[in-house]
Structure formats: structure tokens, C-alpha cells
Amino acid sequence: EPPPFLGSWRRIYILVILYLVTLITAFWFFGKAWSS
Amino acid sequence: MRPLDWAVMLLTLTAIISYGLWRARGAATTDTYLRAGKTMPWYAMALSIMATQASAITFISTTGQGYVDGMRFVQFYFGLPLAMIVVCLTAVPIFHRANVYTAYEYLEKRFDAKTRTLVSIIFLIQRGLAVGLALAAPAIVLTVLLGWPDQITTLVMGVIVITYTVLGGVKAITWTDFQQMLIMMAGLGTALIMAINLLPEGIGLTGALTVAGAAGKLNPVTTDFSWTDRYNIWSGLFGGMFLALSYFGCDQSQVQRYLTGSSITQSRLSLLFNAVAKIPMQFLILLTGTVVFAFFTFIQPPLLFHPGDMAKLKADPAYPALQQKFDKAFRQRHESAAKMVHGEPTREEFKSAQRDIDDTRKQAAKITGGNDTNYIFLHFVTNYLPPGIVGLVIAAILGAAMSVISGEVNSLATVSVIDIYKRLLRPVAEDGHYLWVSRAFTAFWGVYAVVTAQFAKNLGSLVEAVNLLGSFFYGGILGVFALAIYFPKVGANGAFIGVLAGEAAIFALHFTGAASFLWYNVAGCIVVILTGNLVSRLTARTP
Structure with missing residues (x-):
């Protein structure tokens, strides 16, 4: 069943993984910035 | 609680439940009662999934955790998006195509009736242990802080939940959850904004973050690894992924939320919404706790909050x-x-x-x-927030408790009817009969929740132990679904013996204290897979 956007589920899943990596990286920098 | 708070709280809760019942009006069949006739849109399921996971204790304890321990608890959810992708790839299409009412029904199609019955009974024990606690926990906190008699609080919440779950079935539950989640977000957002506004002149969010950072509270990513520490990036990614896999993929209280979807796409989108929204939401809840910490740096707190x-x-x-x-x-x-x-x-x-x-x-x-971790946030709310806002936050907490209990009662009833009653006791009957039995089981589990909640408050620190015991069963159930989906050569006996071996391994791991509980699921799941494969090979060789 094709998804309603982005054309394929695989692209959506890759996007979710990239989002998770970005989020963790942002949290890491957030922690560094305020704890140093 | 002032008159305005009571008005806000009662109006909010009445509106939510009336709307839920109104959405569920019309003639019911067993299918519409237990699966909403597979008509639900993704956004209703998405918020229902989120509300079923977010309990009242999540709400008040996570903010307290932000105050006491900082933000590292957020790592517990890092594995959730990965688990959601796996569930979208496997459980969603498989359950939709098998046209099942419960996840365990699929196990009979793949293995046999005894594996299905074993896993169904494990689920009934596991959820049966938890449902009373979900009702009792917020009542205990509200008793201490607001002086409400906890028996009355649990009874009122229980009666409300029983009313809309028995009358409206899963449709009423989904739309009620949807509203309750919106109220939870509004309550939390308001509490965070108010906490920032209440900081002394010239402090602001930047000042609050400076203070919280100096106290070591702003630690959302910790990379030190330890087998016995449950909150670091590694246990969050791996342990958290396995826990989320078993919760969203194999626990009927969650599976039933997305089985109501009108298509595979709608169900997937509801899970992916949670993959994207869950971590930021937990981050904001923890941030609220750290802002409250900064607030109490400038305004003297009591030595203990309880x-x-x-x-x-x-x-x-x-x-x-x-x-x-x-x-x-x-x-x-x-x-x-x-x-x-x-x-x-x-x-x-x-x-x-x-x-x-x-x-x-x-x-x-x-x-x-x-x-006193569970009392910090509500101490702040009841003592420092303005009239009306307190009522909104209390409504959000009661709503959080009810959305969890309604999901659990509804799934316990569904498994009781579909996997036990219809499968083993009365396989052939009119649809109207099963609908009546579904309502009766829903009422039974609702009353059971209220009665066990009365006992739960006398358990004291045993509450934690009962919660922990419930989590022991996840690894075994996850393992059997992994066998079903990824190991086509493993047969029914391998699966059945595998589950028993996996559970034995989890209990052994607990009593030897070798690892933190987040790793129990991983170990249990692996033991089930290995045992299942071994038994299947051995039995295949014997003539």
C-alpha cells in the first residue's frame, strides 16, 4: 500500500531514522551547551 | 482546588466523555464494539496510542524525575522510533491481513491453539496485575495533596471508565483518548509556560537553564555504559527498542488501538506519528521538571514534598x-x-x-x-498556579489515568471473549450473544480494576514490585512473535517450549541481579528464539 506522501514507505522509515539521529545529536549539544 | 478549578475540571471531563459516547452512537456489532468496524483515521489512533501509554504516574513522576535526576530519563524512549518501524513492517500488515481481533489469535493461525492460549493467559495475568495499580496510583497522590478520599477517587474514575467502555466500546475509547491526550498536552504546555513566567524578575528560561545545567540536570544524552544502569543511550536504544517492540507489537492494549484502522496505511501513520512525537513530548515533560527545579532555587521549597x-x-x-x-x-x-x-x-x-x-x-x-518524587510537580501546581489552571492540570491527570485504564479494560475483555470464551467455551453463537458477552467482560474487568485498586493502596512499596513482575512477561511474548514472523521453520512445539524457557531465563536473570530490567526483555526474547529453533530441529530429526 503506497503511503500518502514521499512515494514509498522505505523513504519514510529512513526519514524517521534520520530524524532520530538528528534529535539525539541536538539533545547532546543541548546538554553540552548548558552544562559546561 | 478553588471553585473555578472544580468548574474547569468537571466541565473538561464531562465534555470529553460525552463527545466519546456521541461518536460511538448507533447500532453495535461485535466487530464495531471491539474493532470500531475498522473505520478509524490515523490521527484518532495516533493520540489514542499515545494516551494509552501515558499514565497519570508518567505525568507526575516524569516531571519529578526531571527535578531530582535531570533529563537522562528521556533516553528510555530512544529505541521507540526504531521499534515503530519494525511494527509497521511486520505486525501491522500481518494482523490486518489475518483479519484478527487480537494479536494472540494470529498465533493460532501460525502455530496452534495451545500457544495462543498460553500467551493469552500470560497477557491476562500481566495486564490484570497492572490495571488496578493504574487506577490507584494517581488516587493516592491526590489524597495526599488535595485531601480527596482515595476510595472515592478510584470509585468515581472507575465508574466513569466502566460507563463509556461498556456503552461505547473501542470507538468511544478512541475518541475519549483523543480528547484526553489533547487536554494532557494543554495541561502540560500551560504548566511549563506558567513555570517559566513565575520565575523571578530577570531570570527567564535562559536563567532557568543556566541554573539547571549547573546542577547537572540537563543531561539528555549520557554515553557511559553499564549493564545495571537503565538510563543511558545504549540501554535506551537497545533495551528501549525491545521494550517498545513488545509493548506496541504484542500487547493487546496497544495492538487493539491500531487494529481499528481503516487500512494498513492509516495504522502505520498512527504508529509513525508516535515515533516522531513521543521523544519531544517526554523531553518537554522533563524540561518542565527542570524549570520547576530552577523555580525552587529562588523560592524556598519544603525539605520534603510529601x-x-x-x-x-x-x-x-x-x-x-x-x-x-x-x-x-x-x-x-x-x-x-x-x-x-x-x-x-x-x-x-x-x-x-x-x-x-x-x-x-x-x-x-x-x-x-x-x-517524594511523585509529589514535586503537583506540590508546585497546587501551591503556585492560578485558579482554573490547577483544575486543567488535575483534569489532565485524571484523564491520563482513565485513558490507560479504559485501554486495559477493553483489551482484557477482548482477549477474554475472543481468545478464551469464543475459542474454548462457546465457539458457535449469534453475533448478538458475543456482543453481550463482550459488554459483560468489559464491566467485569472494570469492576475488577476498581476492587484491586482498593487493595493496591495497602501494598506500599510492593506496587513497584507488582509493576516489575508485569514487565517480566514481555520478553517471552516478544520472542514467540519473533519466531512466528521471522522463523517459518519453527513449529508449534518449539514456540510453546520456547516461551516457557524464555520466561524461566527472565526470572533467573532477575533473581541473580545480573542486569537492569531493561535487558530482561532482550535476554528473554533471545532465549525464546534459540530454544524454539533448537526444539524444532531436534523434533524434525526424530522419525
Whole structure:
């Protein structure tokens, strides 16, 4: 069943993984910035 | 609670439940009652999934955790998006195509009736243990802080849940959850904004983050690995992924939310919404806790936030010296924090005062034997937020509790009817009969939740133990679904013996204390897969 956007589920899943990596990286920098 | 708070709370809850029942109006069949006739859109399921996961204790305990331990608890959810992708790839299309009412029904199609019955009974025990606690936990906290008699609180919440779950079935539950989640978000967002606004002149969010950072609270990513520490990036990614896999993929209280979807796409989108939204939401809840910490750096907090523990402490001969030490440390922390926010190098004085405060609180907790983490956020809400807002936050907490209980009662009833009653006791009957039995089982589990909640409040610290016991069963159930989906050569006997071996491994791991509980699921799941494969090979060889 094709998804309603982005054309394929695989692209959506890759996007979710990239989002998770970005989020963790942002949290890491957030922690560094305020704890140093 | 002032009159305006009562008005806001009662209006909010009445509106939510009336809307849920209105959406569920019309003639019911077993299919519409248990699966909403597979008509649900993704956004209703998405918020229902989120509301079923977010309990009242999540709400009040996570903010308290942000205050006491900082933000590292957010890592617990890092594995959730990965688990959602796996569930979208496997469980969603498989359950949709098999056209099942419960996840365990699929196990009979893949293995046999005894595996299905075993896993169904494990689920009934696991959820049956938890459902009373989900009702009792917020009632206990509200009793202490607002003086509400907890028997009345659990009874009122229980009767409301039984009413809309019995009358409206899964459709009423989904739309009620949808509203309750919106109220939870509104309550939390308002509490965070109010906490920032209540900070003293010239402090603001930047000042609050400076103070919380100096106290070591802003630690959302910790990379140190330890088998026995449950909150670091590794246990979050791997342990958290396995826990989320078993919860969203194999626990009927969640599976039933997305089985109501009108298509595979709608169900997937509801899970992917949670993959994207869950971590930021937990981050904001924890951030609220750290802002409350900054608030209490400038406004003196009580030594302990639990009023009962505080009264017990005051009766102890060590109390005056402890309070004196606490007052002195608070003044030092306040002064150094105010200077630090304005750029003066007083970080070390601040940290030293913070250590003194932590030590004093630890000594006090040793005397009382209590833990006040769950009381911090509500102490702040009930003492410092304006009229109306308190009612909104309390409505959000009651709504959080009810959305969890309704999902659990509804799934317990569905498994009782589909996997036990219809499968083993009465396989052939009119649809109207099963609908009637579904309503009866829903009422039974609702009453059961209210009755066990009355006992739960006498369990004291055993509550944690009962919760832990419930989590012991996840690894075995996850393992059997992994066998079903990824190991086509493994047969029914391999699966059945595998589950028993996996559960034995989890209990052994617990009683030897070899690893933190997040790893139990991983170990249990692996043992099920290995045993299942081994048994299948051995039995295949015997003539």
C-alpha cells in the first residue's frame, strides 16, 4: 500500500531514522551547551 | 482546588466523555464494539496510542524525575522510533491481513491453539496485575495533596471508565483518548509556560537553564555504559527498542488501538506519528521538571514534598538540625544562582550548596523511609498556579489515568471473549450473544480494576514490585512473535517450549541481579528464539 506522501514507505522509515539521529545529536549539544 | 478549578475540571471531563459516547452512537456489532468496524483515521489512533501509554504516574513522576535526576530519563524512549518501524513492517500488515481481533489469535493461525492460549493467559495475568495499580496510583497522590478520599477517587474514575467502555466500546475509547491526550498536552504546555513566567524578575528560561545545567540536570544524552544502569543511550536504544517492540507489537492494549484502522496505511501513520512525537513530548515533560527545579532555587521549597513524610520528619529529634542545614544551603544556593545567572563565576559555590541540599534531603528520606518524587510537580501546581489552571492540570491527570485504564479494560475483555470464551467455551453463537458477552467482560474487568485498586493502596512499596513482575512477561511474548514472523521453520512445539524457557531465563536473570530490567526483555526474547529453533530441529530429526 503506497503511503500518502514521499512515494514509498522505505523513504519514510529512513526519514524517521534520520530524524532520530538528528534529535539525539541536538539533545547532546543541548546538554553540552548548558552544562559546561 | 478553588471553585473555578472544580468548574474547569468537571466541565473538561464531562465534555470529553460525552463527545466519546456521541461518536460511538448507533447500532453495535461485535466487530464495531471491539474493532470500531475498522473505520478509524490515523490521527484518532495516533493520540489514542499515545494516551494509552501515558499514565497519570508518567505525568507526575516524569516531571519529578526531571527535578531530582535531570533529563537522562528521556533516553528510555530512544529505541521507540526504531521499534515503530519494525511494527509497521511486520505486525501491522500481518494482523490486518489475518483479519484478527487480537494479536494472540494470529498465533493460532501460525502455530496452534495451545500457544495462543498460553500467551493469552500470560497477557491476562500481566495486564490484570497492572490495571488496578493504574487506577490507584494517581488516587493516592491526590489524597495526599488535595485531601480527596482515595476510595472515592478510584470509585468515581472507575465508574466513569466502566460507563463509556461498556456503552461505547473501542470507538468511544478512541475518541475519549483523543480528547484526553489533547487536554494532557494543554495541561502540560500551560504548566511549563506558567513555570517559566513565575520565575523571578530577570531570570527567564535562559536563567532557568543556566541554573539547571549547573546542577547537572540537563543531561539528555549520557554515553557511559553499564549493564545495571537503565538510563543511558545504549540501554535506551537497545533495551528501549525491545521494550517498545513488545509493548506496541504484542500487547493487546496497544495492538487493539491500531487494529481499528481503516487500512494498513492509516495504522502505520498512527504508529509513525508516535515515533516522531513521543521523544519531544517526554523531553518537554522533563524540561518542565527542570524549570520547576530552577523555580525552587529562588523560592524556598519544603525539605520534603510529601506532606505526610514532612509531618513524620518533624516528629524526629534530628529534624531541627536538618531543617537548619537545609535553610542555610538553600540561602547559599539562592545567592550563588542569582549571581551566576548574571554572569558572575559562582558555579562552584552553587554546586557545593546543591550537594548540601541533596545530602539533607537524602538524610530526611532515610528517616521517613519515603520517596517524594511523585509529589514535586503537583506540590508546585497546587501551591503556585492560578485558579482554573490547577483544575486543567488535575483534569489532565485524571484523564491520563482513565485513558490507560479504559485501554486495559477493553483489551482484557477482548482477549477474554475472543481468545478464551469464543475459542474454548462457546465457539458457535449469534453475533448478538458475543456482543453481550463482550459488554459483560468489559464491566467485569472494570469492576475488577476498581476492587484491586482498593487493595493496591495497602501494598506500599510492593506496587513497584507488582509493576516489575508485569514487565517480566514481555520478553517471552516478544520472542514467540519473533519466531512466528521471522522463523517459518519453527513449529508449534518449539514456540510453546520456547516461551516457557524464555520466561524461566527472565526470572533467573532477575533473581541473580545480573542486569537492569531493561535487558530482561532482550535476554528473554533471545532465549525464546534459540530454544524454539533448537526444539524444532531436534523434533524434525526424530522419525
